[in-house]
Amino acid sequence: MRKIKLGILISGRGSNMQALIEACQDHSFPAEAVCVITNNSEAAGLKVAEQAGISTFVVENKPLDANKIHEILIQYKVDLICLAGFMRILKVDFLSKWHNRVINIHPSLLPSFKGLDAQEQALKAGVKITGCTVHYVTPEIDAGAIIAQTAVPVLPNDDIQSLSERILAEEHKCYVEAVRLIAESNAK
Known part of the structure; x- marks a missing residue:
């Protein structure tokens, strides 16, 4: 079985990157993490990736050099880009080069609560269930086709932190499952 190559931003x-790296360390998992790129030289995730033996790169943030990111991804023959807490919006020209090959994890059941502070939005709306969504990235924020979702109950005593922690625990599983689904569908 050919494993798809992941570039993680x-x-x-x-923490989602770490969940993906750990999944990739299982020989039966159909993907391998080949590079990690960050826009933040202080990102704690850099050490995690380096300890796992994955090539890491810092691409300056002012403005974000999407061409440099593209060159690194091409160099590593990346099949799928996984945004894992990458807090920058990728522009249309970059996304067109990687059409249907960029995915993201979002802490809500899309299409509800798009954008920043999704957990706070859920609490303010008074919903009883929220969760996380892995979706394809398109120029419209949090609007791409949904790959996988996991529901998380909103408990009566939840605050932003407690709800965020429970959603994050599910994100780690949901992201891994979404990558598995994509890799297996590409193998057919």
Whole structure:
């Protein structure tokens, strides 16, 4: 079985990146993480990736050099780009080069609560269920085709932190499952 090659983009601690890296370390998982790119030289996730033996790159943020990111991804023969807490919006020209090969994880059940502070939006709306969504990235924020979702109940005593922590735990599983689904569908 040919494993698809993942390029993972992060801006911070990289917990979803770490979940993907750990999944890739299982020989039966149909993907391998080949590079990690960040726009933040202080991103804690860099150390995690380096400890796993994955090539890491810092691409300056002012403005974001999407061409440099593209060159790195081509160099590593990346099949699928996984945004894992990458806090920059990718422009149309970049996305057109990687059409249907960029995915993201979002902390809500899209199409509800798009954009920033999705957990706070859910609490303010008074919903009883929220969750996480892995979706394809398009120029419209959080609007691409949905690949996988996991529901998370909103508990009566939840605050932003407690809800965020429970959603994040599910994100780690949902993201891995979405990558598996994509890799297996590409193998057919």
